[in-house]
Amino acid sequence: MKDSDVIVLEEPKLSLTDQFYLPQVLVGLGTTMKHMFNVVVRGKDRVVQYPEEKREGLPVEKGGLLLRTYRGVHRLNKDEEGRVKCVACFMCSTACPASCIHIEAAESPWPDREKYPAKFDIDELRCIYCGMCEEACPVDAIELTHLYDIIGLTRQEMIFDKTKLLEIFDQTVKEEPM
Ligand code: SF4
Ligand code: SF4
Incomplete structure (x- = not known):
């Protein structure tokens, strides 16, 4: 193998916000809250006790x-x-x-x-x-x-x-x- 065929990968540099991980934590919390809203307020996406209970419209x-x-x-x-x-x-x-x-x-x-x-x-x-x-x-x-x-x-x-x-x-x- 020639030296020119070798690809050297460099670790991507994290920005300041990435280094704190905070934005990603907030995105994750947002997803959790969205599901909670759907289940508690709108009554959607709740767990169904299959097989006693089945979702409608299968x-x-x-x-x-x-x-x-x-x-x-x-x-x-x-x-x-x-x-x-x-x-x-x-x-x-x-x-x-x-x-x-x-x-x-x-x-x-x-x-x-x-x-x-x-x-x-x-x-x-x-x-x-x-x-x-x-x-x-x-x-x-x-x-x-x-x-x-x-x-x-x-x-x-x-x-x-x-x-x-x-x-x-x-x-x-x-x-x-x-
Ligand atoms: S192949 Fe068809 S006819 Fe033969 S044993 Fe099976 S179900 Fe019966
Ligand atoms: S679908 Fe395939 S695995 Fe199932 S009984 Fe028929 S031949 Fe056997």
Whole structure:
């Protein structure tokens, strides 16, 4: 390396006011006072006791503000007869990089398919919401919805079983048709 390539950095010189730090302290206090005014006087920006209490006008409720590409919690889709569409082929669980889908296949009670999922669990805490399961499914049985505020007070509650995943279908199908 040549000497001319070396860049020598010099410490910036502080002015007299900078050396006292007082202006920056006052700026910080001003920000604190502004937030206090908003909370105490205007009732804005206060802490919300989530999940018991939620802010109004969240993007999902407002509709359309969330990006259409947003990937939230899963649903298991139903067919026109209200049956689970899944045929228990295990493509989604094989594709899942987080190994968070657990399926138990059983003989189908319906003549149009061989198998159906007797058990279908997704660990929503392990999931990384990559969408690979949705991509892998040959019958469009699993989908990620735009629901993002999923709440559970225990780890067990965050393992969504077949019933819950089908309920999410009922809950979201009007807003997010297949
Ligand atoms: S979104 Fe990704 S990590 Fe989550 S269950 Fe599907 S494949 Fe697995
Ligand atoms: S959800 Fe789709 S990919 Fe997963 S087991 Fe069912 S049919 Fe196969």
